[in-house]
Every structure is written in structure tokens, then in C-alpha cells.
Amino acid sequence: MTAEIREILGQIATVQDMVIAFEDEGRCRRVLEAVVWPSGRICPGCGYRRSTMITGRDKGKTARPGLYQCSNGACRLQFTATTRTPLHSTKLPLRVWLTGLWYILQSDKGVSSMRLAEAIGVSQPTAWRMGHALRLMVGLDRQLEGVVEFDEFYFGGKPRRDAGPPKAGRGQKGRPKTLKTPALCVVERPLTKAIGAVAGGAGASVVANLSESEAERVLTHAVDPSAHLMSDEWRAFVEAGDAFAAHETVHHSSGEYARGQVHANSAEGIQ
Ligand SMILES: [Zn+2]
Numbered sequence: 001m002t003a004e005i006r007e008i009l010g011q012i013a014t015v016q017d018m019v020i021a022f023e024d025e026g027r028c029r030r031v032l033e034a035v036v037w038p039s040g041r042i043c044p045g046c047g048y049r050r051s052t053m054i055t056g057r058d059k060g061k062t063a064r065p066g067l068y069q070c071s072n073g074a075c076r077l078q079f080t081a082t083t084r085t086p087l088h089s090t091k092l093p094l095r096v097w098l099t100g101l102w103y104i105l106q107s108d109k110g111v112s113s114m115r116l117a118e119a120i121g122v123s124q125p126t127a128w129r130m131g132h133a134l135r136l137m138v139g140l141d142r143q144l145e146g147v148v149e150f151d152e153f154y155f156g157g158k159p160r161r162d163a164g165p166p167k168a169g170r171g172q173k174g175r176p177k178t179l180k181t182p183a184l185c186v187v188e189r190p191l192t193k194a195i196g197a198v199a200g201g202a203g204a205s206v207v208a209n210l211s212e213s214e215a216e217r218v219l220t221h222a223v224d225p226s227a228h229l230m231s232d233e234w235r236a237f238v239e240a241g242d243a244f245a246a247h248e249t250v251h252h253s254s255g256e257y258a259r260g261q262v263h264a265n266s267a268e269g270i271q
Helices: 003-010 015-021 025-036 056-062 094-106 113-120 124-138 212-222 235-243
Strands: 051-053 068-070 147-155 181-188 202-206 228-232 246-250
Touching: 025 094, 094 113, 094 124, 113 124, 181 212, 212 235
Parallel strands: 147 228, 228 246
Antiparallel strands: 051 068, 147 181, 181 202
């Protein structure tokens, strides 16, 4: 996180300060851009570092502040700070996300999803997902270590028809069949499973599809090579996991969800 963001958030001492600080949507957007792009704007489609702001003159009345276009001729993606992040598929205003971020940064020991839900007026499952997404966004400098579980899940929002087929066998296991925005999440195994316990580091990344290349992209970014990975047996995950010190799988298709220490229940809890 940049010094600028620390300064803005550091000036907010009370809930009242926060309401005033995040009243202005333009300011919210600038804060969020600094959180998402601490070292300058990056195209979420191809990683290109050059892009142009789309102004009202280019786009007529449809242009909105914070819309950019990738300068890579092969990409030309139009994006905002939330494109392809967990924030994108929610209908929550930026103000709500930033308020959640403030609550999370206020507490050294982490804030429970119950408290977060109460503070920002969303349901507890929503607060839980928001907490993980926000911790990922502000903690990108740290790769996850130790026992790290990973799994796929789906963010809410409009079903995407181009999301690719669901994983084989999952439809019969009570998983939702609706194709929503797919994402991969990685979670450090917490030291205790008690309700309200502070979780280890976690990350989630929206992916174009559940392919091996996407799994690899997320894992190499978020997980330290020394980590001990835990996941289900999906082939792409198995192959992507070969790059890490150890990788164990559980076999959901044969009805197995946990085998002693080998399980991915923390990551699955994000769904
Ligand atoms: Zn691009």
C-alpha cells in the first residue's frame, strides 16, 4: 500500500471522519485506484503498463471517470480499477468497500466478519467475502506461506455464459450449476478453526476460466514456492501445484472431503 493511502486512511480517526472522507465518489475512486495500482496503472487483461484515460470527448455521454483503455494494440481492453477484481461483480458502491477497508486496517488483529457486517450494513457471508478480497488487495506484497489451501469459487453477479464448463462431477455434489464469475482463492491454513478466529492470509482472484494457465498465474503471484499446497484433485490444480514444495490433494469425486491434515475446507469456506 502506498504512503498516500496510509495518509488518507490515517487521517480518518472516527466513523464520522470516514463518512465525510468517502462521501465523494471521485475521491473514493482515486483512493481505490491507489490501492489497486500502488505502482501505476496496469491493464488487468494483459499486464501492460501503458493505458489512456477515456474522456467524455472520446466516448460521448457514455464515458465515466476512471475508465481507461489499454495501449497494447493486441488487447485494447477498457477497464476501471475494479475490472477483474472481486469488487467488480458486486453491486456495492465503492464507499462501502472503502469503509470495509478502513475497518480492517483499524484493527491489528483483524476484524471478524460479524463485526464487519454490522458496521457496513451487509450480510455476514458478504462481509466474509469482502474481508478476504480486501486483505488480498492491500496485502499483495506478501506471498502466502506454510500450509496453503486453494480452490475455485464463484462470485455473485450476472451469470457469465463464456465462463467455460463447470468442473466435472461438481453438478451432482450440490454445487451451484449457474455459471457466475469464476475465481480462484488461496487461504493460509488458520491455526485454529474456532468461530471468530483470525484467519491466515488469503487471496482471491477472478479468472477468465478455470484453466491450468489461469491457476498457474494466480498461484505464482499469490503463493510462496516453499508453501505446502492443499487442493482437490482437479487436473489443472494438480499440474499447477507441481511448482511448489509439496502439493497434496483430496478426492472429491470419490466422496472424500478431508483426510487427516489433507483438506481444502478453509478455501472452500469462501464460497
Ligand atoms: Zn491490455
